Each structure stands twice: as C-alpha cells, then as structure tokens.
Amino acid sequence: MAKPRIATASLAGCFGCHMSVLDIDERILDLIELVEFDKSPINDFKKFTGRCAIGLIEGGCCNAENVHVLQEFRANCDILISLGECAICGGIPAMRNTIPLRECLEEAYLHGPTVHNPRGRIPDDPEIPRLLNRVYPCHEVVKVDYYIQGCPPPADAIWAALTALLSNKPMELPYELLKYD
C-alpha cells in the first residue's frame, strides 16, 4: 500500500511552526517511514502531486494568495489541521486587525520614518498578492478539522497528533503537551 501523503504550508506565519515540525528530531526518520511528503516548504515541492491524507497549515490568511493556497489544501487533503496560534487565531499578524488597512499601508510605505518612496505610491504591482481587510484565522476561510495550539506547538504534540491520525488511534494530548509556562 502506498504511504499516506502529508502536505504543509506556511501562510501568514513566521515558519516557527515548521521549525517545530522539524524539532521532532530523529523521529523525522520514523515519519519518513510512515509518510510521503507532498507539497511543502520542507521538500520545496510547489505543487500537489496527489491526494494527501493530512495538510498542516501554519499561519492565518492575510492576503489573497494565502486564501488560494488554503483553498487548494482543502481541496487536496482529507484532514486539514490548523497548526499554531497564527493559523488558529491570526496571531501576531492579526495585531493589525484593529488598525484600518489604509493606515497600515500608509505607515509602511508612505509616512514611516525610514520610508523612501518619492513617487508616494502604495505598491500595486500585479505580482503582489492583494491584502485582505484583516487577517483571518484559517477556519473562517475553509473548514478545518483539527487545531493544535501553541506558538509554536511543541514538537511532541505535533508528533502525537500525526501518529495518532496516521494510525487511526484516538488522539491523546496530555496536559503536559499543551501547557506553555
């Protein structure tokens, strides 16, 4: 039987959650035994190559491209997991949600103390994904099946969740794996 496939993506995140995936240390070798990595920054696959059992999403949606990637993950993965605070709640990027978009962009590109922008234009190249009015948690854009909290979630929690899902066992995340002080 073919190995189940896993895909991962970092949307509006800091890659910290991906670092935590790698932080499972040598168990990554066990994971490779269990699964095949599909589209993911870990192997730099840009496109889906087949149906995936699990999609891990780091970060929420701050622009149109994030939305497209997330929708693509939803279409290609049986189970979608919001991994970490940013995916679940928007996290640090969502701090802009209380400030009007215009003010954010003007501060960043027009009025900020270190800005040099003689043409006084907010970047509008078609290649740049358009920003959303606010940062959305993933589950407000697509259906999300599981949430693994933490910033980032501890490697052991990710490991426990993945192995449980892949082996069809009940997920056990003891308190120690989910407390953060």
Place this chain on the structure above:
Amino acid sequence: MSDLERGVREICRSFRGDRTRMMDIVQAVQARYGCVSSEALNVIAAETDTHRVEVEGIVSFYTFLSAQPKGRVVIRLCDDIVDEMCGMRPVAQAFSEALGIPFGGTTPDGAITLEYTACIGLSDQAPAAIINDVPVTYLSSDKAREIVAELRRHGDPRRLVHRLGDGNNAHPLVRSMVHNSIRRKGPVVFAPFENGAALRKAMAMSPAEVIRDIKTSRLRGRGGAGFPTGMKWEFVRAAEGEPKYVICNADEGEPGTFKDRVILTEYADLVFEGMTIAGYAMGAAEGILYLRGEYAYLRVFLEHLLAERRRQGLLGKSVLGRAGFDFDIRIQMGAGAYVCGEETSLISSCEGRRGDPKNRPPFPAQRGYLDRPTAVNNVETFCCVARILDQGPGWFAQIGSRASTGTKLFSVSGDCASPGVYEYPFGVTLREVLTEVGAEAPAAVQIGGPSGQMVGPADFDRTICFDDLATGGSMIVFGPDRDPVYIAKRFLEFFAHESCGYCTPCRVGTWLMKKKLDALLEGRGEAADLPYLEDLGRTIKFTSRCGLGQTAPNPVLSTLKNFRTAYEKRAPARTDGHRAAFDLQAATAEARALIGETTAIY
C-alpha cells in the same frame, strides 16, 4: 478654586467622602454638571481618598454616566425587539431627522443628545423612550417630531407630559404618562392591603417563627432563579457578622419585564413592608432598594412613601415602638447596566463600585454588602412575604401548584391585543395566558426574557411553574411573521453589549455567536454553522462566571431546538469545504480601492 471644584467637593462632603457611596456621588455630579469631567474625577478621587482610575472605571462602566459632556436633554430611545416590532425604526428616523443628528450625536448647540438604550421596562407601551428621567410612551414619528419641536421651545422634558397615566402615575410626585396596564389581578400581589398589618403580625412572632412561616409557605424567589426564600433568610440569620442587610432587587433589566415598575407604582408599601419583615426576621438594621436608573422618575415618590412610613412608625428607630428593632430603607439608584440585576454585581454597585459580579463562594448570605451577610430578593418576592405574614403560610401554599406556590406576575408584550401585567396562580398553562392576552396567532413565545427560552406551539400546553416553564415574568409573544433567527440575533446583541467583560467566553463568545447569526441572516450561512453555534453556546454557558454568560446563549440554543427549520433553510450544506461567510472580493475590496484597482480578484 473653580466653581466646579467647589460644587463637586460639596457633593462629596454631603456623603462624608464615603467611597462606598460613589454611585450617589458620581450621579449627583452628573446631574449637576451634565457629565463627570476629567477635573471632576480628580476632585472626587481626592475627596473620597481613592484613585482617579477607580472613579473613572465607575463612570465608564455605567451607560447613564459619562465623562464627556452630553446635551442638556438626552433622548434615550428603547431599541428592544418589542419596540422594533411596534414601529421603533420610523420613530428613530423621525428623531434623527428632526434633530439633524445621527444616534450617538448631540446637536451643535449642545441642547439635545440622541441615543439608543436597552429595554427601559415599557414594552407594554412601546415604542418608548426616556428623556432625561421622563418616560415617553406610545411613540410615533409624528410624536417624535412634536417632542423635538417642544424641546426646542422650552427644553424641559417634564413639560412633555400632557396627559397623566392611571393610578399613582398621576400622583403629584410622579406626574408621568406611563400606564400601569394591570390586566389581571390575583390574590397575592394585586390585592387590597393595609399598611402595617403584616408587619404587626410578624412582630407578634419571634424572628425564627417568621422564617418558619416563609418556609412553610414554600415561597421561591420571583427574580428568576427561584431559590427558596425561607432558606436564604435562614442562612443570613445564622451567618456570622453584623450588621446584616436586606436588599430589594428592583433592577428589572430583563428585556420585556416591567411588572416591578407596576408594583413600585401601585404597591410599593407592600414591598417596603416585606423588606421590613425581612429585616426583623434576619436581624438586619438596614435595607436598600436598588432601583434601576430607568425608573428614576419614581424615586421622589418612593422617598415620600418611605418618609410616610417613618412617620407612621413603620420604619426608623424602634419600629412599631419595639425597642431594639431599628430598621430603615434607603434607595440606591442604578445607572443603566443589566448585569447589575445579578445579585453579586448589584452588591458591588451598592458598594460604590463597577457593577462587576463577584466570585462565589462566599455567597451574599455569608458575605454580601460590605462583606456582611446579605439577603437579596426580588420586588415581587417581598410582596409575597408581606402577604404570607398577613394571610398565613397555609393560605399562600394552597394557591398555585405544589412545588410552585402562590401567584406570579407576567409582563406580557409583543404580538397580542392586551399587553400588560397579569397575575396568575402558578400552574396556569401557557395557552390559557395566550388566550387571555389576546394573542391571535402566536407562533412563538419568549418565556423569561432573552435569558429564558423561546417556545413554539408544541409547548403551549405546558404549565408555567418552576418545574416546567420557569420565568422571572417576561413573556414576549411573536406572531407568525416574526423571524426567530433575527430575534435571537437581537437578543445576542443585547448580551454582547451588557457583558461586563470579565470572562472571555462571555465577552467574545456572545459576539462570535452574533456574527454567525449575521452571516446566516445575510445569506452567507452553511450547514456547519448550526453545530458551531451549539458548541460555542455550550462552551459559553459552561465557562462563564455569572448568570449573564450562563444564559446568554439561550436565545440561540432554544431557537435552534424549537425553530430549527428557520435556521436550516438558511444553512445549505457545502461540499467544497469553503466557508460560505468568507467572500474574497469583499475581503480584498479595500486593498484594491487603495491602489485604484478596479478589476475583481480571482
């Protein structure tokens, strides 16, 4: 020293700089200067030996207090669902147009401020508003325009009252256009009564015997929770700590409830008598009537009744000549906060603080007002107490049903011919009530206000009592054209606004529920929204500290249960896993506009 400083200082000193009387102090300052300004905050803090932020916290907590100047006249239009059903929207528009300002605004000459407010206890005469302290009822757009024209002419809200209401509404100390609309009298509350009769009988017994009588009557609290009154009093009596306190909860904030307004207008002596009996039974020396800010128009009249009682020896030193039994009652005004009806929050407010609920235990019966044993009871409960002592516990216990003795007042409003207050024995079926109130085609009834439940025709033969359909009194009737989802949303808005904010599930959860209902109503719903609402509702109920959060999801949960098709028709199943409520075009519209991009995104 500025005028303001001198005046504020004078007010503080009239309360001996007592920090626990902060509510009275800030309200007096607001009444004299129109707001509690930054300078006033400093003076109050200094005079009461507290921090400025304490005072600021109080002013910002209560809707009727303000740190910024408002108009000399403040029009507060009730935006409750019943008012909306009775035509509040056109009235709102008429006010706004006649004044030339939006809601939340003040006319440029500083004369008039226009605001919305939550239910003001006049659902039986909706649409209604309070203008400063003056209730104005049965509004129409024409009346709204007339009111504005008159206020522009003389600026005195009291002169808006052209025709007086019935009964004590016409009393020279009330002079209000409000009507009692007592539609059905029963033997317990709405019955003739002789001042002092019940108190004399109580004082002929020992305090323990009085409590025993209350227990024998099986009286349960009328404020909503239905706690056995005799047991509560016994706890207070037995608790360590002196002095003890009796508080009457006249906050009546549950939308659609107005029976306490009517009791206080016509039967206030019965309430005061019940409180005095409570004082005697528990060994308390002070009673407080916590009167909601919306009922300020009754205050002078109630003060007058209290003075009369003192004159008659029914209050004050040596009540009825009994050496050693001193008992007096003071009125504490609220300032527009629903959560203050919750007893621990009410106590915080009486103590001159923000109306934040407290952790329990300790319960108020152990450590309540000023950390002393305190009994908090509803207005109607005290009426029952007086009547029980007057007529005997056996007489009371044979009225109603076995587990729910006595009568209950219902505040009926909404789609019915005769809104008003009805006194029924417990155990009456909902159908009987609906017939009598002239509900022609009732499709749904909200029992017990937003924090209660909405039931449909399948439940109309159930009985109203503590074990079946429990209610604090509010009963809102909805006809077949009303939309349960929209109603639930309006109630959720109310709770989201009134949440004190301490618990995240209550503060944020009510808002999330409201947003989901918005999506459903705007055609952006999907099947997954229904379990989401149920899950979230359960979480909020389970993780909130006080009764507000523990009941706030009820409008949604009960309509989901009893009117599910209204939700389902707005919640089609989706197969693509996309969220129906997320719209990429709308979410990027602002960014595209900022760079002048006109094409849609795909």
